[in-house]
Amino acid sequence: MVASQVFAYPVVVYPHHTDYAGIVWHGTYIAWMEEARVACLRSHHICFADWVAAGVDLPVVDLSLRYRQSLTLGMTATIKAWLEPRQGVRLVWQYDIQNAATGQSCVLGTVVLAPVDYQTRKVIRRLPESLQKALDLLC
Numbered sequence: 001m002v003a004s005q006v007f008a009y010p011v012v013v014y015p016h017h018t019d020y021a022g023i024v025w026h027g028t029y030i031a032w033m034e035e036a037r038v039a040c041l042r043s044h045h046i047c048f049a050d051w052v053a054a055g056v057d058l059p060v061v062d063l064s065l066r067y068r069q070s071l072t073l074g075m076t077a078t079i080k081a082w083l084e085p086r087q088g089v090r091l092v093w094q095y096d097i098q099n100a101a102t103g104q105s106c107v108l109g110t111v112v113l114a115p116v117d118y119q120t121r122k123v124i125r126r127l128p129e130s131l132q133k134a135l136d137l138l139c
Contacts, residue, residue, distance in 0.1 A: 005139060007040035009079040010100065013071055022073040029065060029107050033095050036079040037111070046134045054128045055118045058091065062112035069099065069106040076100040083138040089125055090114050091135070 009032070017028040038048065051058065071077050078100045084092040095109035115124040127135070 005082050007036065007043060007081045009036035009039050009081065011035075011077050011079060013073050013075045013077065015073060018073050024071040026065070026067075029097060029109065030063065032077075032079050032097065033081070033093070033109050033111060036081040036095065037093055040081050040083075040138070044134060044137055046131075050134075051131065052118065054131055056124060056127065056131065057116050057118045057121075058113040059116060060111055061090070061114045062110070064110045066108040067106075068108065069104055071097070071099065071106050077106065083135065085139045086135070089123060 011032055013024055017024050019025045041047065076099075078098045080096040080098065082094055084094060086092075091113040093111045093113070095107070095111070096105050097107040097109065098105055115127055116122060117124055126132075
């Protein structure tokens with residue numbers, strides 16, 4: 001990971017993010033990772049409408065989370081997101097969700113996306129050139 005390639009996305013833990021004990025519910029981390037991924041792409045002038053217009057969908061084909069420390073109601077966190085250099089057709093995003101006050105890693109995550117043709121649902125082996133060039137700027 002190169003520091004200039006890491007996108008930082010701030011979040012505040014609100015009541016709807018937590019379980020009955022005030023601890024962030026596990027599904028919230030997945031939503032935050034998606035928000036950070038979309039915001040990162042948008043910051044590089046890549047929007048999902050471009051993918052749809054090109055007939056490309058990006059379903060999640062693998063997802064993992066490793067919990068290290070709880071985040072709780074009222075805390076501020078930073079989701080650090082970066083795209084791994086491509087090997088094959090899959091897009092591998094890494095995440096480090098940190099306590100913003102301490103910088104401590106609370107959750108580490110990985111999401112793997114596979115580009116598929118929007119209509120046929122078959123894996124796309126070669127992305128449209130404009131999308132490939134845009135992704136190359138991220139890693």
